[in-house]
Amino acid sequence: MSALSLLPARRPVPGVFVALTLALAIGWLVVLLDGGQLFNQSTTVSLLHVAAGLGLVAVGQTLVILGGSLDLSVAYVISLSTLVAAETMNGSDGAILPAIGLALAVSAGIGLFNGLLVTKLRVNAFIATLGVGLLLKGYLDNGYDGPAGTTAPSLVQSLGYQRVGPVPVSFLLLVAVTAAVWFALTRTRFGHHLVAVGGDPEVARLSGVRNDRVLVTAHVLCSMCAGLAGIYLASRLGSGAPRVGTEGLYDLESIAAVVIGGTALAGGRGGVIGTVGGVLLLASIDAIFNQLEVDAFFKQVIRGAIIIAAVAVYARRAMRKAAA
Amino acid sequence: MSDPPPAPLLTLRGIGKSFLGVRVLDGVDLEVAPGEVHAVVGENGAGKSTLMKIVSGGYAPDGGTVEFAGASRTFRGPRDAQRAGIGIIHQEFNLLPERTVAENVYLGHEPVRRGLVDRRAMLDRTTRLLASIGETTLPADARVGQLGVAQQQVVEIAKALALDARLLIMDEPTAALADHEVELLYGLVRRLQERGIGLLYVSHRLAEVFDLSGRITVLKDGRRVTTVDTTDTTADELVRHMVGRELSSYYPDRAAPEDRGPVRLNLRDAGNQKLRDVNLQLRAGEVLGIGGLQGSGRSALARAIFGVSPFTTGDVTLDDRPVRLRSPRTAMRAGIAYVTEDRKGEGIVARQSVLDNALLASRAVFAVRSGRTARTARVRELLAAVEVRGAGDDQEIRFLSGGNQQKVVLARWLALDPRILLFDEPTRGIDVGAKSAIHDLVRRLAREGAAVLMISSDLPELLGMSDRIVVMRDGRVAGELPAGATEEEVVALAVGTAREAAQ
Numbered sequence: 001m002s003a004l005s006l007l008p009a010r011r012p013v014p015g016v017f018v019a020l021t022l023a024l025a026i027g028w029l030v031v032l033l034d035g036g037q038l039f040n041q042s043t044t045v046s047l048l049h050v051a052a053g054l055g056l057v058a059v060g061q062t063l064v065i066l067g068g069s070l071d072l073s074v075a076y077v078i079s080l081s082t083l084v085a086a087e088t089m090n091g092s093d094g095a096i097l098p099a100i101g102l103a104l105a106v107s108a109g110i111g112l113f114n115g116l117l118v119t120k121l122r123v124n125a126f127i128a129t130l131g132v133g134l135l136l137k138g139y140l141d142n143g144y145d146g147p148a149g150t151t152a153p154s155l156v157q158s159l160g161y162q163r164v165g166p167v168p169v170s171f172l173l174l175v176a177v178t179a180a181v182w183f184a185l186t187r188t189r190f191g192h193h194l195v196a197v198g199g200d201p202e203v204a205r206l207s208g209v210r211n212d213r214v215l216v217t218a219h220v221l222c223s224m225c226a227g228l229a230g231i232y233l234a235s236r237l238g239s240g241a242p243r244v245g246t247e248g249l250y251d252l253e254s255i256a257a258v259v260i261g262g263t264a265l266a267g268g269r270g271g272v273i274g275t276v277g278g279v280l281l282l283a284s285i286d287a288i289f290n291q292l293e294v295d296a297f298f299k300q301v302i303r304g305a306i307i308i309a310a311v312a313v314y315a316r317r318a319m320r321k322a323a324a
Numbered sequence: 325m326s327d328p329p330p331a332p333l334l335t336l337r338g339i340g341k342s343f344l345g346v347r348v349l350d351g352v353d354l355e356v357a358p359g360e361v362h363a364v365v366g367e368n369g370a371g372k373s374t375l376m377k378i379v380s381g382g383y384a385p386d387g388g389t390v391e392f393a394g395a396s397r398t399f400r401g402p403r404d405a406q407r408a409g410i411g412i413i414h415q416e417f418n419l420l421p422e423r424t425v426a427e428n429v430y431l432g433h434e435p436v437r438r439g440l441v442d443r444r445a446m447l448d449r450t451t452r453l454l455a456s457i458g459e460t461t462l463p464a465d466a467r468v469g470q471l472g473v474a475q476q477q478v479v480e481i482a483k484a485l486a487l488d489a490r491l492l493i494m495d496e497p498t499a500a501l502a503d504h505e506v507e508l509l510y511g512l513v514r515r516l517q518e519r520g521i522g523l524l525y526v527s528h529r530l531a532e533v534f535d536l537s538g539r540i541t542v543l544k545d546g547r548r549v550t551t552v553d554t555t556d557t558t559a560d561e562l563v564r565h566m567v568g569r570e571l572s573s574y575y576p577d578r579a580a581p582e583d584r585g586p587v588r589l590n591l592r593d594a595g596n597q598k599l600r601d602v603n604l605q606l607r608a609g610e611v612l613g614i615g616g617l618q619g620s621g622r623s624a625l626a627r628a629i630f631g632v633s634p635f636t637t638g639d640v641t642l643d644d645r646p647v648r649l650r651s652p653r654t655a656m657r658a659g660i661a662y663v664t665e666d667r668k669g670e671g672i673v674a675r676q677s678v679l680d681n682a683l684l685a686s687r688a689v690f691a692v693r694s695g696r697t698a699r700t701a702r703v704r705e706l707l708a709a710v711e712v713r714g715a716g717d718d719q720e721i722r723f724l725s726g727g728n729q730q731k732v733v734l735a736r737w738l739a740l741d742p743r744i745l746l747f748d749e750p751t752r753g754i755d756v757g758a759k760s761a762i763h764d765l766v767r768r769l770a771r772e773g774a775a776v777l778m779i780s781s782d783l784p785e786l787l788g789m790s791d792r793i794v795v796m797r798d799g800r801v802a803g804e805l806p807a808g809a810t811e812e813e814v815v816a817l818a819v820g821t822a823r824e825a826a827q
Contacts, residue, residue: 187440196431199420206402206418207483208432269422 015313016261016277023281027288036291043287044166049236051283052170053229055276057250058257059174059181060225062275063218065258066185068198068267069118069125071219074226074254076136077107078245081230083140086149086240093152100231107227108220110136115219119212133251144242151234160235170232174276177225181272194218198267226250256303257282260310281306331394333358333522334379334410334491338388341374341546348374349546351388356491356522361513363525363537363554367566367783367815371546372526376493379524380412381405393490411484412493415500417476419483421469426450428468429483453482457515474505481512492516493524498532499619510535528617530559530819542566559821567783567811574760575788576767578807583609584791587644588744588775589629594638598624599799602638606744606775611766613790614779615814621799622779623665626746629777630662631655642744656689661737665748665779667726671733674722681721682707682735689740699739706735710765727758734765745769747778751785763789783811 024038031038057074064071081103088099110132117128151160162169185191193214196204205211226245233244245251255265261278263270282303289299334356341349349371356362366372377383379390381399390397392408399405402412419428426446427434435445450464459478462471468479477497484492494513498506513536516523527533533540534554542549542565549565585608594602599621606612616622628635631649640647642658649655652662664670672681682703690699707717710731712724721729730750737745747766751759766789770776780786786793793805795817803817 187443189434189436189441192427192431192434192441195423196420199422200418203418203420204431206406208403208406268420 016274016281016310019260019310020277020281020284023284023288027284027291031288031291034292038288038291041166043291045163045168046290047283047287048166048168048171050286051276051279052168052174053233053236053248054250054253054257054282055171055174055279056177056229056232057226058254058261058275058279059178059272060222061254062258062261062263062270062272063181063185063194063225064125064215064222065255065263065265066198066267066270067194067215067218068201069215069219070129070255071111071114071222071226072126072129072251073110073114073133073136074222075245075248075251076133076140077110077223077226078230078233078248078250079140079242080110080136081107081227082234082237082244083144083148083240083242085231085234086151086238089150089152089155091150091152093154096152096155099152103231104224104227107223107230111220111223112216114223115216118219119215137246140242144240147237147239147241149234149240151238151240155235156238158235159232160238170236173228173232177228178272178276181221185271190214190217195268198264198269200268253282256307259314260307262314264314265311278310330357330359332356332391333360333393334524335391336375336379336388337391339375339378339385339390340387341371341378341383341385347546349378349385352543352546352548354541354548354551356524358490358520358522359517360539361517361523361525361537363527363533363540364543365527365530365533365540365562365566366543367781370543370566372543373495374546375543376412376495376524376526379405379491380410380493406484406487406489409488409490410493411481411487411489411491413477413480413484413495413497415496417480419468419476419479422467424465424467425454425462425471425479425482426464428479429453429464429486431483433487449486450482453485454478456519457481457485457512459512472505473500474502474508477501477509478512481516489521491522491524493526495526496528497525498527498529506532528819530562530821533562534559559819560816563812563815563819563821567815575785576764579610579770579791583771585609585773585775588642590639590641590644591629591635592639592641594628594635594640595799596624596628596633596636598633599628599635602801604794604801606777608743608773608775609770610791611770611776611778611789613786613793614777614796615783615786615793616796616802616818618781620796620802620818622796623748624799625796626662626748626777626779629655629744630660630746632662653689656685656740659741659743660746661685661740661742661744662746663730663733663737663748663750665752667729667733667753672721672729675720677718678707678712678721678724678732679703679717681732682717682739685736686739703735703739706738707732710735710738711761725754725758727754727762730754730758730762731765734762738769742774744775745777747776749780749782750778751780751782783814786814787811 028038057078061071061074084106085099085103088102089095114129114132117123118125159170164172193204193209196209197211197214201211234240257278258275259265260281261270261274263274285303332355336352336354339349339352352375364372374383378385381402381404392410397408429450430446435442435449447464454462454464462475462478468476497509501509513523525537537554539551540554540557540562541551542562544566587605588608589606591602591604602625614622614625627633629649631651631654634650640649647658649658673684683700686699686703704717712728712731721732750766751762766776766778778789787809791807793809793814795802795805795814797818797820805813
């Protein structure tokens with residue numbers, strides 16, 4: 001018996017948290033030299049707000065990617081969800097619950113549709129969810145020129161702006177959703193089966209897993225997470241916004257966060273904790289560059305470089321593991 | 325008072341199966357008793373795998389009945405067979421490398437308490453299961469990807485037992501194991517026997533069949549030749565049962581001694597990950613046949629010579645000059661051509677035209693501009709010469725029959741005027757007519773001075789075509805046989821019963 005096999009299965013802290021610490025340390029120093037202060041109340045709050053929005057989407061995205069699928073329609077689901085929520089509320093506090101319920105139900109429906117396309121019709125997930133995204137885009141572009149509906153004031157006050165110390169309520173929501181998804185992945189059959197389907201669909205099928213059902217469930221949950229992000233954004237903006245999802249690049253950024261967080265794009269390996277790390281890293285870089293007033297285009301270049309570097313690091317690790 | 329023989333666990337009667345009109349199994353009977361190790365042996369293509377897939381629910385038989393544990397069964401799929409208590413350990417493991425041992429063992433039926441996966445119970449039960457088959461050092465929470473092959477096999481077996489398997493099928497279980505690991509497997513098999521589990525043991529290696537089994541069934545060409553008690557037979561007798569067809573088809577004349585030229589390719593103690601200490605000489609004008617079982621290193625040899633996975637040790641000389649063939653490109657430039665075994669995957673570009681496919685190698689090796697028209701004309705001539713039928717040169721190659729595709733692949737290599745040709749299963753999946761055309765072509769190339777190395781699992785073809793036969797086993801040269809050798813001699817070398825004096 002080799003000593004290797006005695007290593008515990010628990011993987012160490014994902015590298016993304018090392019990168020996050022480094023980024024914050026360097027950022028803090030650079031901002032300090034620039035004559036600013038990175039960790040003041042307002043930057044921390046806005047950092048956590050950015051993380052909350054992206055995080056909700058990315059946590060959902062983690063589920064489908066773990067299962068070997070992908071969701072490119074999330075950006076449009078977010079936009080649609082802001083509109084459904086804001087228009088249903090129409091400024092009335094009494095309509096909050098029905099509005100949230102309806103927005104989540106619509107999102108879940110889209111997720112169901114995505115999931116069925118991927119599993120029953122065997123359409124490649126990339127194409128299927130891109131197509132569904134374009135369908136939604138058509139509806140949004142045709143029906144809306146600008147903001148519509150009004151978010152209920154008490155939701156704006158609570159989910160949109162309320163804080164516990166420097167921590168926004170929305171970030172606490174992200175923590176709660178993350179914990180729930182983590183629990184589902186590690187402690188439920190659904191979670192075990194999802195990772196198995198992503199790891200090797202054939203092995204899963206031969207072991208009695210109902211692959212299709214598992215994957216459809218993941219798609220529904222992913223879309224609901226995007227819907228939740230939409231509700232948060234509606235409470236932040238005070239109204240429904242037909243372009244907020246695409247302008248925020250939530251589709252590609254959520255995938256980037258998942259990958260930076262150490263989840264394999266092919267599925268079967270990774271987890272939701274790493275994803276939150278990836279989200280915080282992206283949000284921190286955002287905050288640092290804002291402090292430094294870096295040119296927006298240059299910012300994009302740096303983010304691109306970080307994403308590529310992250311994937312390259314993971315690829316190297318996988319290679320070394322394979323060689324060992 | 326003697327005990328009555330135990331009721332059989334599995335009874336197969338008259339099992340038949342055809343694929344696309346080709347009969348691969350015909351009236352096969354087989355019985356496995358609880359606690360029995362029943363070995364199934366036969367050449368490549370004898371129908372062993374198909375039979376195992378039928379037992380484990382992978383295929384439905386066209387005819388015959390499967391009786392398991394006293395009831396007649398029709399399995400709708402592998403899961404159905406698993407539920408009934410039949411587990412199969414494939415050569416390729418069905419495990420998730422990123423998950424733990426316990427997660428793999430209980431995948432699909434995780435123990436649940438109050439709706440949640442009970443990880444404690446999963447680990448405990450896995451540990452107990454492993455202990456029950458004598459494996460006490462393997463932690464249930466180790467990641468499967470970190471385990472060695474032998475341990476992964478243990479996990480596979482535990483996975484089958486977790487589903488209460490009463491019959492286990494092991495398909496070439498030692499193929500991937502190192503020598504010392506085989507001993508561990510022996511112990512495992514005996515413990516499974518003690519638990520009353522029936523085992524169907526498929527193996528090429530007669531030594532372990534004799535070590536482990538109680539009865540042996542020999543398959544040949546889809547039929548059961550015989551079932552014997554292991555104690556009543558010998559390796560030689562088994563080999564005789566496994567082979568023994570007549571050389572029915574026609575093969576072109578072999579090379580006369582004066583046609584055999586100088587040594588073209590010489591391998592001295594050559595080796596890599598899959599090959600060890602290969603010594604081999606290939607002469608101009610001859611067809612050297614390479615025999616052996618699947619995975620014995622036949623293809624690895626061709627791939628090493630062609631630079632796909634190059635030799636890492638030993639010396640290679642080409643026309644007495646030392647060479648290093650590090651990539652297919654260097655091999656091609658040295659005058660070597662390689663017709664792969666996997667025509668669909670590696671031989672043709674399915675959606676390109678016949679002409680494009682035939683030009684592939686020339687275009688890759690020669691500068692783009694030099695003599696393009698001349699080259700195209702040459703390739704068109706070659707396509708005509710190898711008699712590609714049923715299509716114009718501009719037809720997509722995927723619409724051609726396998727035989728015609730193979731001819732296009734040949735034309736591609738002939739365009740380079742190769743001096744050494746490596747053929748890996750050149751006639752697999754090809755109809756009879758095209759087969760003999762390819763045989764003629766191969767022989768003609770040798771007669772014109774090329775050195776030909778031909779790998780074939782088709783024993784009559786190997787014996788009919790070769791001027792000499794080298795048999796591989798476990799990555800080494802097991803022995804060499806002259807033209808006119810018998811199938812028994814080849815198989816004996818391939819499975820390792822022959823005294824090494826055959827060298």
